[in-house]
Amino acid sequence: MLVAVGIALGVAALDGFATLGGGPWHVLFVIPVIWIALWSAEDDRLPVIVMAVIVTALVLGGGTTWQQDQACACVVERGQIVGIVWITVALALLRKRTRRTYKWINLISRP
Numbered sequence: 001m002l003v004a005v006g007i008a009l010g011v012a013a014l015d016g017f018a019t020l021g022g023g024p025w026h027v028l029f030v031i032p033v034i035w036i037a038l039w040s041a042e043d044d045r046l047p048v049i050v051m052a053v054i055v056t057a058l059v060l061g062g063g064t065t066w067q068q069d070q071a072c073a074c075v076v077e078r079g080q081i082v083g084i085v086w087i088t089v090a091l092a093l094l095r096k097r098t099r100r101t102y103k104w105i106n107l108i109s110r111p
Contacts, residue, residue, distance in 0.1 A: 004032035004051055012058040026062060026081050029055045033085055037092030042099045052089045056082050 011032075014025040036051045059081050 001036065001047060001051070004035045005054065007035065008032040008051070008055050008058055012062055015058075015062045026059055026078065029059050029081055030085055030088055033088050033092070037088070037095075042096050042103070045093055045096065048089055048092050048096075052085050055085055059085070 008029065011025060011028045014028070033048065033051050033055055037048050040047045059078055062078075
């Protein structure tokens with residue numbers, strides 16, 4: 001969890017630097033969520049949700065450096081990233097539930 005938070009903070013730092021040419025660094029915010037989703041236990045839903053909340057806060061907090069002429073485009077881009085993060089969370093939780101169900105089906109079918 002600490003590594004994923006570190007990655008999220010690193011992406012937030014990259015996103016905050018205006019000297020890097022204004023690249024779409026905020027797209028990388030989905031990486032810590034995927035990391036936690038893949039490496040957490042199948043029964044753990046809370047770490048995935050907590051990481052998504054942290055990343056959402058960082059994405060929305062990074063928008064404080066918007067310039068007035070690009071504010072509309074930034075709001076749309078940040079909204080898309082937040083949507084992608086939460087779609088990733090939903091898919092990860094569905095995957096975890098499917099894996100748990102598959103495990104239980106295999107346990108029941110054994111004699």
